[in-house]
Amino acid sequence: MRNYFILLCSLILFMVPVIIVNNLTKIFKVKSKAVGFFGKLKSIILPKYSGVIAVNNVSFEINEGEIVGFIGPNGAGKSTTLKMLTGILFPTSGKIDVLGFNPHEQRAKLAFKIGTIFGQRQQLLYHLPPIDSFNVFSKIYEIGKAEYKERLASLVKLFNLERYLYTPVRKLSLGERMRCEFVASVLHKPQVLFLDEPTIGLDIIAKKKVREFIKKLNEIEKTTIILTSHDLDDIEELCSRVIIINEGKILYDGSLDKIKKKLKYKILDVYFHEPLKVLPKIPNAKVIEQETFRIKLQVNRSKISVIELLDKYFKHCKIDDIIIEDPPIEEVIEQWY
Amino acid sequence: MVLSVSKYFTLAFVDFREKFYYFGAQLFHAFFICVIIFIFFNIWKAIYAQKAVIEGFTFAQMLWYVAVAEVIVFCSDLRWIETVSDEIKTGVIGITLLKPMSYVLSRFALFLGNFFYKFIVVGVVAFFLALILAGPIDASILSIVLSFFSIILGVMLNFVIVVSLGFLAFWLEETSAIFWIYQKSIFILGGMLLPLDIYPDWIKGWIINLPFAYMVYKPAKLMIQFNFNDFLITLAWQFGWLILFTVVLYFVYTVGIKRVQINGG
Numbered sequence: 376m377r378n379y380f381i382l383l384c385s386l387i388l389f390m391v392p393v394i395i396v397n398n399l400t401k402i403f404k405v406k407s408k409a410v411g412f413f414g415k416l417k418s419i420i421l422p423k424y425s426g427v428i429a430v431n432n433v434s435f436e437i438n439e440g441e442i443v444g445f446i447g448p449n450g451a452g453k454s455t456t457l458k459m460l461t462g463i464l465f466p467t468s469g470k471i472d473v474l475g476f477n478p479h480e481q482r483a484k485l486a487f488k489i490g491t492i493f494g495q496r497q498q499l500l501y502h503l504p505p506i507d508s509f510n511v512f513s514k515i516y517e518i519g520k521a522e523y524k525e526r527l528a529s530l531v532k533l534f535n536l537e538r539y540l541y542t543p544v545r546k547l548s549l550g551e552r553m554r555c556e557f558v559a560s561v562l563h564k565p566q567v568l569f570l571d572e573p574t575i576g577l578d579i580i581a582k583k584k585v586r587e588f589i590k591k592l593n594e595i596e597k598t599t600i601i602l603t604s605h606d607l608d609d610i611e612e613l614c615s616r617v618i619i620i621n622e623g624k625i626l627y628d629g630s631l632d633k634i635k636k637k638l639k640y641k642i643l644d645v646y647f648h649e650p651l652k653v654l655p656k657i658p659n660a661k662v663i664e665q666e667t668f669r670i671k672l673q674v675n676r677s678k679i680s681v682i683e684l685l686d687k688y689f690k691h692c693k694i695d696d697i698i699i700e701d702p703p704i705e706e707v708i709e710q711w712y
Numbered sequence: 713m714v715l716s717v718s719k720y721f722t723l724a725f726v727d728f729r730e731k732f733y734y735f736g737a738q739l740f741h742a743f744f745i746c747v748i749i750f751i752f753f754n755i756w757k758a759i760y761a762q763k764a765v766i767e768g769f770t771f772a773q774m775l776w777y778v779a780v781a782e783v784i785v786f787c788s789d790l791r792w793i794e795t796v797s798d799e800i801k802t803g804v805i806g807i808t809l810l811k812p813m814s815y816v817l818s819r820f821a822l823f824l825g826n827f828f829y830k831f832i833v834v835g836v837v838a839f840f841l842a843l844i845l846a847g848p849i850d851a852s853i854l855s856i857v858l859s860f861f862s863i864i865l866g867v868m869l870n871f872v873i874v875v876s877l878g879f880l881a882f883w884l885e886e887t888s889a890i891f892w893i894y895q896k897s898i899f900i901l902g903g904m905l906l907p908l909d910i911y912p913d914w915i916k917g918w919i920i921n922l923p924f925a926y927m928v929y930k931p932a933k934l935m936i937q938f939n940f941n942d943f944l945i946t947l948a949w950q951f952g953w954l955i956l957f958t959v960v961l962y963f964v965y966t967v968g969i970k971r972v973q974i975n976g977g
Contacts, residue, residue, distance in 0.1 A: 463809045465970045486812035502733040514722040
């Protein structure tokens with residue numbers, strides 16, 4: 376018992392926060408639209424601005440080696456928070472400490488220690504092969520020749536990129552390009568990696584590979600990873616901890632399991648082999664969509680399990696396929712809220 | 713070190729290489745500049761039919777002036793006003809800001825890579841045509857090297873102004889009108905279409921010491937009629953304008969960067 380206590384204490388003592396955020400707020404100034412000709416003329420001379428609160432008094436800490444998922448609907452403030460953590464956006468108020476640096480004041484110094492991937496933006500040179508981009512990044516991050524050679528070899532192996540190194544980026548598929556983006560972002564061995572929707576637009580196989588790479592990086596190099604995604608599978612597979620953010624406020628900060636236990640609904644998509652003549656009346660399941668060969672239901676799990684529902688109501692139907700999904704992220708948040 | 717030279721040199725070199733993917737497009741530009749030079753060749757030929765020397769320029773010197781001025785303006789790529797403002801508007805600026813390097817210096821590296829690439833592709837064709845149409849002019853290797861140094865200073869001055877104007881996108885939503893005015897100012901006040909010596913004295917007196925003249929007119933004239941005294945005076949003015957606009961650029965950037973809004977993902 377004593378040993379366990381000592382182990383627990385040392386674990387707590389060794390949990391070093393690499394990111395400390397205190398009362399962070401970001402308000403964007405937006406020019407108010409004027410109506411009519413004279414209104415527009417007036418707005419040129421005397422523009423009126425209103426404030427849009429993107430991040431509202433947010434505080435949290437992230438420890439070394441953690442993989443933390445930021446989830447929330449569009450415009451919730453996830454990316455804005457990430458951009459403030461990397462130093463490219465100036466906060467309106469509050470304090471940020473990333474690896475001992477103040478990001479917006481020491482952006483360039485911090486850039487040596489962090490890596491970033493914005494799924495919707497590309498950093499590779501479009502017309503040249505990835506190897507040229509890697510060479511440029513090695514110079515930008517001031518990596519020694521021998522160290523770069525060794526690092527590149529190990530990453531190429533890890534990401535299985537041998538075949539694509541000398542193919543122009545424009546000729547690569549989105550999945551291949553994303554793997555190259557990862558290599559470019561981690562060449563300098565960042566201590567913290569910020570991933571903003573890294574799997575956006577990727578097919579299932581490419582998504583799976585990207586998730587594997589993130590896991591490996593975290594395991595091998597103990598990289599702290601902060602991830603935003605609209606894909607709950609990304610969060611589920613990678614993150615031990617999630618931060619739900621909506622309208623700029625943190626609604627939840629904790630484990631994903633706790634959220635999932637609280638989820639009341641599952642979406643059930645059933646594809647039939649033959650047209651469904653009569654739809655049985657199913658209590659605790661709401662029909663969302665209905666077609667000749669398909670039915671989509673919202674099932675209240677606390678009242679009826681999916682297996683029970685299938686067994687009870689569709690036992691005699693010839694079923695081609697069943698897809699069980701979590702409700703959309705907005706609904707998860709709504710349910711949580 | 714954010715200011716380590718090698719990273720910017722690598723950026724310039726890689727951009728120079730990447731530009732060769734647009735080699736065909738540059739040949740079209742070279743062809744277009746040849747058409748302009750050919751039109752000026754015919755206009756000046758008609759004008760010089762009456763006189764051997766106009767405002768100190770012989771026919772051959774005038775045609776070479778047109779070729780050098782056209783190449784300087786084309787290679788300086790005034791569209792960088794829009795390039796920079798687009799990077800601000802679309803949030804692409806964020807990708808550069810996330811790297812351990814200076815945004816302005818990284819753009820300068822790309823600007824220089826672009827300049828040298830265009831100078832090699834378009835400049836060679838334009839100067840070859842000027843040589844065929846007007847014959848050689850009197851110039852030593854030293855005068856060409858020193859004049860080229862002045863051209864580079866003019867190009868740097870242009871860069872500093874163009875990027876400062878592009879940064880106005882931090883405040884204005886649209887900079888295309890600024891680009892239009894700046895481009896026309898370079899054409900007329902910079903002496904791209906005509907050497908400033910052709911203008912009436914009272915106009916010339918006004919515009920001769922504006923920064924535009926030190927980007928195009930003065931370096932191009934040095935290349936045609938080199939004079940060491942003029943070279944030193946030009947250099948002093950170029951450095952003066954460069955220092956002034958670098959201060960402006962620093963101020964605009966430091967204030968503007970706090971206003972950056974990188975929307976959407």
